[in-house]
Amino acid sequence: MAVTGLDIYKLLPQTNCADCGVPTCLAFAMKVAAKQAALDDCPHVSEESKEALGTASQPPQKLVTIGSGDSALKIGNETVMFRHEEKFHHPCGIAVLVNDTDDLDAKAAAIKNLFLERMGQNIGVDVVAVRCGSGDGQKLKDAAMKMQAALNLPMVLIAESADKLQAAAEGLAEARPLLWERNGPSDALVELGARTGLPIVVEGDLDKCDGDVQKARQAGIEEMVLCPGEVTPRGALQFLTMSRRAALKRTYRPLGYPVLAYAWSQDPVQLSLEACHYVLKYGSIVVLDEDRPEYVLPVLVARQSVYVDPQVPVQVEAKVHEINEPHDKSPLLVTTNFSLTYYCVLGEVEASRVPTRILTVDTEGTSVLTAWAADKFGPEQIKEAIEKSGVFDQLAEGYQKPVIPGLVAVISGELSEELGRKVIVGPREAGGIRRFFNSEWPTLVGS
Amino acid sequence: MPVPDVSERLSGAINEVTIGATEEQGGSRTRTVTIGGETSFPMLSFEGRYPHPPAFALQITAADVDDWHAEAKKHVADVAGDLEKWAGKCEEWGADLICLDLAAAHPDSGGRSPEQCADDVKRVLGASGLPLVVWGTDTDEVDNNILPKCTQAAAGENCLFGTAKELNYRTLAASCLADSHKIIAEAPSDINLSKQLHILLKDVGVNLQDIIMHPTTGALGFGMVYIYTTIERGRIAGLSGDTLMQQPVVVNIGKEIGRVKEAVSPEEESPQWGKVQVRAPLWEAATAVGYVEAGAELLVLRNPEALQQAKTALEALWPKPPESA
Ligand code: SF4
Numbered sequence: 093m094a095v096t097g098l099d100i101y102k103l104l105p106q107t108n109c110a111d112c113g114v115p116t117c118l119a120f121a122m123k124v125a126a127k128q129a130a131l132d133d134c135p136h137v138s139e140e141s142k143e144a145l146g147t148a149s150q151p152p153q154k155l156v157t158i159g160s161g162d163s164a165l166k167i168g169n170e171t172v173m174f175r176h177e178e179k180f181h182h183p184c185g186i187a188v189l190v191n192d193t194d195d196l197d198a199k200a201a202a203i204k205n206l207f208l209e210r211m212g213q214n215i216g217v218d219v220v221a222v223r224c225g226s227g228d229g230q231k232l233k234d235a236a237m238k239m240q241a242a243l244n245l246p247m248v249l250i251a252e253s254a255d256k257l258q259a260a261a262e263g264l265a266e267a268r269p270l271l272w273e274r275n276g277p278s279d280a281l282v283e284l285g286a287r288t289g290l291p292i293v294v295e296g297d298l299d300k301c302d303g304d305v306q307k308a309r310q311a312g313i314e315e316m317v318l319c320p321g322e323v324t325p326r327g328a329l330q331f332l333t334m335s336r337r338a339a340l341k342r343t344y345r346p347l348g349y350p351v352l353a354y355a356w357s358q359d360p361v362q363l364s365l366e367a368c369h370y371v372l373k374y375g376s377i378v379v380l381d382e383d384r385p386e387y388v389l390p391v392l393v394a395r396q397s398v399y400v401d402p403q404v405p406v407q408v409e410a411k412v413h414e415i416n417e418p419h420d421k422s423p424l425l426v427t428t429n430f431s432l433t434y435y436c437v438l439g440e441v442e443a444s445r446v447p448t449r450i451l452t453v454d455t456e457g458t459s460v461l462t463a464w465a466a467d468k469f470g471p472e473q474i475k476e477a478i479e480k481s482g483v484f485d486q487l488a489e490g491y492q493k494p495v496i497p498g499l500v501a502v503i504s505g506e507l508s509e510e511l512g513r514k515v516i517v518g519p520r521e522a523g524g525i526r527r528f529f530n531s532e533w534p535t536l537v538g539s
Numbered sequence: 540m541p542v543p544d545v546s547e548r549l550s551g552a553i554n555e556v557t558i559g560a561t562e563e564q565g566g567s568r569t570r571t572v573t574i575g576g577e578t579s580f581p582m583l584s585f586e587g588r589y590p591h592p593p594a595f596a597l598q599i600t601a602a603d604v605d606d607w608h609a610e611a612k613k614h615v616a617d618v619a620g621d622l623e624k625w626a627g628k629c630e631e632w633g634a635d636l637i638c639l640d641l642a643a644a645h646p647d648s649g650g651r652s653p654e655q656c657a658d659d660v661k662r663v664l665g666a667s668g669l670p671l672v673v674w675g676t677d678t679d680e681v682d683n684n685i686l687p688k689c690t691q692a693a694a695g696e697n698c699l700f701g702t703a704k705e706l707n708y709r710t711l712a713a714s715c716l717a718d719s720h721k722i723i724a725e726a727p728s729d730i731n732l733s734k735q736l737h738i739l740l741k742d743v744g745v746n747l748q749d750i751i752m753h754p755t756t757g758a759l760g761f762g763m764v765y766i767y768t769t770i771e772r773g774r775i776a777g778l779s780g781d782t783l784m785q786q787p788v789v790v791n792i793g794k795e796i797g798r799v800k801e802a803v804s805p806e807e808e809s810p811q812w813g814k815v816q817v818r819a820p821l822w823e824a825a826t827a828v829g830y831v832e833a834g835a836e837l838l839v840l841r842n843p844e845a846l847q848q849a850k851t852a853l854e855a856l857w858p859k860p861p862e863s864a
Contacts (some may be wrong), residue, residue: 174775176768205811210760210801302542325855330585337545344543357855361821365852368759368825372767372832386813389801390759390825397764432762439800443808523798 095148097125103141104134111135153339153348156291156315158185158219158270158377159246165219167317167376168350173336176402182350183399184371186391187219187248189381192226192235200242202383208392211435212408215392217245221272221379222260224251233260240267248272248293248352248379254280261288270317270377272352277304282311291315293352298334305346317377319352325366328353332374350376360387368394405457406431412481413438418447420488423533425495425518425525426474428455428463436522444526449486451494453477460497469500471507478511491537498524546586551780553577553836554748555590556787558636558721559670560697568696569668572635574751574836575787580774581832584858592857593831595846596636596672596839597629598793601651601659602643608796608803610819611841622659623666630667632843633850636699638672638791639663644685645676656685657692664696672699672839674723674791679707690714699723699837701789702753705736712743723789725753728769730776734783751837752786758795758802759826766790767833774834790830793841796823824848831856 101121112134114120123129131137131145155169165185172178188206190199207216220239224232229251236249247269251257254273261271265288272293273281285292285308294304294316301318308316320331332351339348353375357363363380364387370378371394382388400406410429415438427437429452441448453473455463463469474496478484484492492513496504498520508515516536519528555576560566572594579587604612604619618625622639629637639660643651651659664671673689675682687710690700701723703711708724715722724740726733733752741747754770757763770788777784796802802822806815823845827838831853840846 174768174771176772208811298542325852326582326584326858329582329856333583334545334585337547338543341545342543344545347542361817361824361848362852362855364821365825365828365848366855369828369832369852369856372829384813384817385811386815386817386821389812389818390822393760393801394825394829397760398767400764402765402768436761436798443800443804521798 095125095145097122099148100124100131100145103131103137103145105136105138107136109136147345151348152343152345153336153350154315155182156317156350156376158248158268158291160266160268161244163218163245164268165246165377170336170350170374170376171340173333173340175398179401179403180399182376183395184375185219185246185377186217186367186371186388186395187221187377187379188217188383188388189221189223189250189379190235190239191223192228192231194225194235196235196238196242199383200239203243203245206383206385206388206392208385208389210393210396211431213396215396217383217388217392219246219248219377219379221248221250224249224256227252227256229256229259232256233263236260236264236269240264246270248377250274254278254284257281258284261290265290270352272319275321277308282308282313286312291317293317293319294349295319295321297321298331298338298347301335302346305349316349317352318347318349319354322354322356325357325369328370329373332370336374352377352379354379355381360384363387364390367391371395372398407457408434408452410452410454410477412483413450413452415441415450416445416447418449418486420486421491421537422447422449422487423495423529423537424449424451424483424487424491424493426451426453426478427497428453428458428460428469430455430457430459430463433459433522437525440522440525444529446529449483451477451481451483460499464500464503471503471510474503474507475510484513493537495528495533547579549578549587549778551578551778551782551785552588553774553777553787554785556721556748556751558672558697558699560695564697566696567664567668568670570670571697572670578778580778581834582856582858588860589858590860591836593835593853594635594837595633595827595850596638596837597632597634597843597846598638598640598674598791598839598841599625599629599663600640600642601655602640602645602648606797607841608819609805610803610816611793611796614843615841623662626663626667626669629843630669633846634669634843636670636672636837637663637667638674638839640674640794641676641685641689644681645678646681651685653685653688657688660689660692664693670698671696672701672789672837674701674839675711679704682707683710686711687714690718690720693720694718697721699751699789701725701751703736703740705732705739708736708739709743712740712745715749716744721749721751723753724750724786725755727755728766729754730769730773730784733773734781737783737786747782747786750786751789753789753791756790756792756795758792758799759822759829760801761795761799763826763829767829770830770833770835787837788830788835789837789839790827790835791839792823792826792830793839793845796826796841820844820848824852828852
């Protein structure tokens with residue numbers, strides 16, 4: 093949270109004594125705001141002022157860490173309501189629910205299966221929510237230990253009452269699980285959280301969360317996650333929107349925490365859609381009682397999409413990418429270095445199993461048509477990229493024929509002249525690549 | 540300290556646009572569909588109005604459906620090739636509108652003549668009482684050739700015709716004005732281009748209240764988020780009072796799903812992704828729900844299963860206004 097010079101000025105004695113080395117308190121305040129001086133440089137500033145400034149400079153939504161080590165999940169610390177205003181900072185955790193009564197090996201295997209790579213990123217399920225379905229705290233601990241050993245992912249531990257969380261919380265304290273007592277936190281959970289130093293869930297409507305957060309803070313708990321409880325998607329959207337606004341726009345600290353949203357829908361399709369919706373609108377952990385990939389995949393992709401920094405074009409390296417071990421008679425596809433474009437082409441090429449080179453031209457991460465319109469994907473740029481890459485040296489005579497996207501068929505003549513080589517117009521869409529390889533390519537290179 | 544009231548009252552409202560005309564209104568539709576009219580961000584009923592639920596159209600076409608992905612094709616296999624039957628089916632499937640896609644007019648897809656296209660429009664209007672959206676081919680010359688005949692054939696029915704683009708809007712604008720239809724203004728994911736196009740349309744006489752905007756469409760994971768953000772930005776402007784951004788939004792989702800490997804790749808190729816008969820409609824529905832979150836009010840789908848799924852999901856979100864409203 094940016095603190096202005098005026099905010100700081102209000103905290104100073106306003107005597108303009110110049111003991112700080114600056115002629116006036118206001119000038120000094122400006123220096124502090126610009127981080128050119130520390131508040132301590134004023135020998136007369138009160139303890140209360142120091143504390144007030146310390147709080148004011150905290151981010152409006154707390155950063156909460158769940159788990160430990162490399163797989164730890166950091167959530168919260170968000171700064172905007174709409175991603176174009178800056179970006180969404182900390183990708184939400186996507187959690188699969190496991191009951192301590194489940195076949196844990198099967199569950200662990202299913203969750204491992206949900207660890208996928210897409211467009212150069214790992215997009216898997218990254219949290220396990222272990223619920224005490226047995227009603228026995230010891231069983232919950234055993235199940236959590238087992239999941240920890242099998243998956244080493246951050247965990248949410250869920251039980252109806254604090255006493256059932258105790259064994260697992262104490263046994264796994266080093267792994268920093270998030271403790272979720274349903275409808276909690278009771279005094280017992282607050283005590284457990286404070287003693288173990290673990291983050292806790294505060295569940296209920298905004299008013300209840302408001303009170304409970306303050307109670308827990310007084311007990312010394314710093315890291316908390318809010319949860320609207322068992323409400324309709326409409327209720328959850330309202331909670332998620334209001335709590336985030338209260339934190340970001342009014343710096344209302346009791347609601348300045350990330351939010352856990354549980355997809356309550358029974359039907360798996362609806363559950364998946366509900367979860368997607370929480371990913372887009374302000375959920376920081378989204379819990380699903382579902383582990384089949386066909387239902388989880390859209391949720392993972394929704395997260396991957398919405399947490400992209402809208403200010404930075406998503407691009408891949410501009411170079412020759414060798415797919416399926418190409419040789420000197422393999423096709424050479426030319427496209428842009430916009431990630432989406434490249435990965436669409438890559439997916440089709442991989443599926444075709446045809447050894448291929450893909451030359452990505454540096455279009456600053458813009459798509460084929462956009463780049464062409466902006467003069468970043470014209471004959472000149474393509475020629476330059478081909479020459480720079482030296483890719484023709486790897487190709488036999490007769491195969492030095494770049495295949496350009498059908499969308500820019502208009503440039504084929506000019507490019508061909510520039511290169512002094514035949515240029516092949518490929519399909520308009522990546523989806524046409526396989527057909528192109530099978531039917532057109534062989535005749536075009538005369539084999 | 541009580542929890543601060545952070546509900547927001549916004550100064551602008553999205554235009555309310557009705558598609559379709561009943562007999563009393565000079566058409567032959569059995570019902571009309573109204574979208575827009577919001578004074579809040581999507582679904583935030585606690586602080587503003589969202590008077591009409593998002594509307595869903597199902598796409599039909601006289602063109603070959605060979606390039607449709609298998610999971611969408613299986614639903615329409617019986618009716619493809621028979622627009623009238625297909626239109627009737629859409630009604631059964633719960634569509635609010637029908638979207639006749641004129642792809643068949645493109646030379647690469649059979650080159651249906653303007654007269655044939657106009658006849659297609661007439662037959663669809665005859666076969667179903669639902670309001671009609673008519674979507675051109677993406678090729679300017681073809682559109683300018685066929686669309687005037689089609690708007691004429693549907694005169695009085697208050698259809699929605701698209702698409703008008705910055706470099707090709709005059710013909711469609713004149714036709715829609717002459718035959719009293721609503722118009723889709725298409726600008727590729729950029730609110731300034733979009734506003735510019737609305738000004739151009741206004742300059743040739745189109746009422747800003749008769750425009751639905753199409754920021755173009757990408758599927759979830761395949762460009763959706765760019766357009767999602769464009770819609771959000773436009774919505775913020777519209778709700779803050781910018782009359783050039785108060786047009787409801789249409790997205791044409793159905794035809795985008797086939798590009799998404801995660802959605803349509805068969806299980807033999809991608810066993811790690813699970814059942815394709817679940818993935819394909821779910822992807823289409825998830826894309827639809829995502830666009831509604833951004834602000835879209837009219838969604839064109841292909842897969843009737845996806846339509847049901849998305850509608851059910853939105854029922855859990857859409858704040859039904861009080862009966863008296
Ligand atoms: S030392 Fe403190 S009180 Fe004196 S001028 Fe500087 S800021 Fe003001």
